């Protein structure tokens with residue numbers, strides 16, 4: 001099924017509102033998820049709604065929350081997300097951190113106990129839009145899905161890292177990635193579409209390599225591997241220590257959980273490059289490096305060299321034009337949870353198609 005972004009946003013907004021969220025929150029959640037679909041990250045798009053609503057009904061996600069300040073010294077900011085929707089908590093936390101980074105030149109923000117923050121790039125984009133550099137380390141309290149290097153058992157989540165850098169005269173550098181070889185949600189999307197995943201990303205329940213995404217989605221579970229062998233694994237552990245331990249939100253050290261809630265802890269380091277005394281170098285050298293990078297030849301079979309963030313912007317242009325494709329399983333799951341919050345499938349369909 002192909003939807004326009006406007007209809008899809010209205011439909012998702014209605015489902016979130018039916019769960020008890022104020023209009024502002026319902027709109028923020030819907031816009032954030034549809035934006036992830038537009039950018040090509042279906043794993044972090046509207047397909048999260050079943051999980052969110054089930055978490056809400058289980059009591060693992062709370063509506064209409066705001067970050068609680070546990071420490072504020074200006075350049076150091078500690079917040080508790082109170083298990084609220086990440087789309088509200090993330091936005092309000094970043095607004096506070098950005099204001100402090102502008103005032104003091106930098107801000108180190110730790111955010112504990114936010115419900116799922118979605119695409120971490122969304123938060124870096126907020127800072128970059130204010131000409132700030134943003135570095136994020138995030139852990140995931142949900143279910144262990146990723147095995148350590150040389151390990152067989154899943155021990156932590158897909159722990160994302162994100163670096164956003166404003167660029168002179170063009171859209172930002174936005175490296176936004178799971179430390180897992182493939183985001184958990186992408187395994188779910190592949191499983192829903194009955195597709196295989198590339199070799200080298202996943203092991204089955206006995207520790208052998210497999211290309212069947214079911215081993216990341218339904219029992220008996222195997223484990224996703226970290227990207228880049230021990231290097232990605234090292235970054236994943238850093239996310240657990242910085243996003244989990246340092247934020248106060250906690251690390252993952254439990255056996256399997258059947259809870260639907262997904263909590264994120266996030267360390268965000270914001271830097272105002274105009275305040276370090278290197279602003280001329282930052283602009284000039286950035287420009288020269290990017291020009292140099294792009295003068296290099298592309299590899300055989302590749303169309304061009306891109307920087308992080310570019311592929312998503314290209315996908316967005318295509319999906320704004322052609323619409324967003326949603327697979328049947330995902331759509332049925334969304335209609336299923338809509339019914340749980342007393343919204344009929346007809347109503348959701350009508351909003352999505354309007």
Ligand SMILES: NC(=O)c1ccc[n+]([C@@H]2O[C@H](COP(=O)([O-])OP(=O)(O)OC[C@H]3O[C@@H](n4cnc5c(N)ncnc54)[C@H](O)[C@@H]3O)[C@@H](O)[C@H]2O)c1
Pocket residue numbers: 041043044116117118119120121139140158159160162174175176177178179182183184186264305306307308309310311312
């Ligand atoms: N909230 C959570 O708990 C959580 C957990 C894991 C992942 N995530 C999110 O999942 C999303 C997807 O992560 P992912 O690892 O699947 O992303 P990905 O592998 O699709 O992309 C990773 C990065 O590589 C860049 N990239 C891709 N192709 C490129 C190319 N040809 N040239 C140069 N750069 C290129 C992208 O711009 C992006 O910055 C991210 O937004 C991440 O924040 C969130």
